[in-house]
Amino acid sequence: DAGITQSPRYKITETGRQVTLMCHQTWSHSYMFWYRQDLGHGLRLIYYSAAADITDKGEVPDGYVVSRSKTENFPLTLESATRSQTSVYFCASSGLAQETQYFGPGTRLLVL
Amino acid sequence: AQSVTQPDIHITVSEGASLELRCNYSYGATPYLFWYVQSPGQGLQLLLKYFSGDTLVQGIKGFEAEFKRSQSSFNLRKPSVHWSDAAEYFCAVGGTGGFKTIFGAGTRLFVKA
Numbered sequence: 001d002a003g004i005t006q007s008p009r010y011k012i013t014e015t016g017r018q019v020t021l022m023c024h025q026t027w028s029h030s031y032m033f034w035y036r037q038d039l040g041h042g043l044r045l046i047y048y049s050a051a052a053d054i055t056d057k058g059e060v061p062d063g064y065v066v067s068r069s070k071t072e073n074f075p076l077t078l079e080s081a082t083r084s085q086t087s088v089y090f091c092a093s094s095g096l097a098q099e100t101q102y103f104g105p106g107t108r109l110l111v112l
Numbered sequence: 113a114q115s116v117t118q119p120d121i122h123i124t125v126s127e128g129a130s131l132e133l134r135c136n137y138s139y140g141a142t143p144y145l146f147w148y149v150q151s152p153g154q155g156l157q158l159l160l161k162y163f164s165g166d167t168l169v170q171g172i173k174g175f176e177a178e179f180k181r182s183q184s185s186f187n188l189r190k191p192s193v194h195w196s197d198a199a200e201y202f203c204a205v206g207g208t209g210g211f212k213t214i215f216g217a218g219t220r221l222f223v224k225a
Contacts, residue, residue: 035215042202042217043156090155098144098163098206101213103155 003027006091006104014112019078021107023091031094032074033101034058034066036087043090049074050097081111114139116205116216124222125193133188133219135203145186146204146213147177156202162186173197198223 004025013019023032034046035058045058047066055066063085065077074093078085088108092101115138125131137143144163148156160171167179177188186203200220206213 040217043215045212092156098213100146100158100161101156103148103157105155106153 004091004093004102004104006089006107008107009105010108012110012112013081015082016080019081019109021076021078021089021091021109023074023076023104025072025074025091025093025102027093027095027102028071029093029095029102030071031097031101032068033092033094034064034074034076035090035092036060036085037090037106038087046076046089078109081109083111085109086111114205114207114212114214116203116214118201118203118216118219120219121217122220122222124224126224127195128192131188131190131193131197131221133201133203133221135186135188135216136184137186137203137205138184139205139207141207144206144213145177145179146206147171147175147186147188148202148204148215149173150200150202150218152199159188159201193221193223195223195225197221 007022033048035043044060049055049068052071088106090106091104094101117136146161147159150156159175160169162169162179170176175190200218202218203216
């Protein structure tokens with residue numbers, strides 16, 4: 001199906017473990033984004049990408065790594081998970097930088 | 113620096129009553145403004161957007177918003193709320209280089225029968 005998907009939808013892990021959250025979009029959008037959503041903070045941008053092999057930091061990049069080898073995929077890796085990274089993570093994409101962003105359904109991550 | 117303020121953390125309205133959700137922004141140039149809605153357990157969906165032109169914009173589900181440059185506001189309105197409108201609403205501001213879009217903290221809407 002066309003759209004933007006995220007996997008897994010739910011994940012429980014332990015502190016210190018590496019976790020990768022996947023994001024896939026079928027529109028060939030140039031721009032992709034990773035946000036985290038926490039109570040009282042709204043959405044905060046972690047990383048974004050303007051095209052394949054072009055990524056840049058957002059507001060809260062520490063502890064996260066991204067890559068974009070293909071236009072349609074934008075995985076987010078927590079290299080060594082911490083409890084403070086317990087959150088809901090949303091991936092989004094857009095065709096142009098200032099255009100509407102289309103969001104995935106989110107991944108709920110719990111770090112024990 | 114860009115910023116977005118949604119002064120109301122939550123609002124409760126009766127079904128059939130009118131609704132206004134407030135949004136104030138700070139941006140150094142002409143902003144691109146968005147309202148998104150998030151239903152429980154879901155991602156965000158665009159309600160409406162303002163880039164230029166008519167300052168009163170219409171969106172989906174009967175929502176509208178008005179851009180007031182003098183007040184740096186972009187308030188969301190609906191004349192008659194339905195129970196299905198219960199959700200969280202996010203205002204966002206961006207511009208050229210919209211990958212720096214900033215989201216407000218959100219306003220949760222409760223609808224009572």
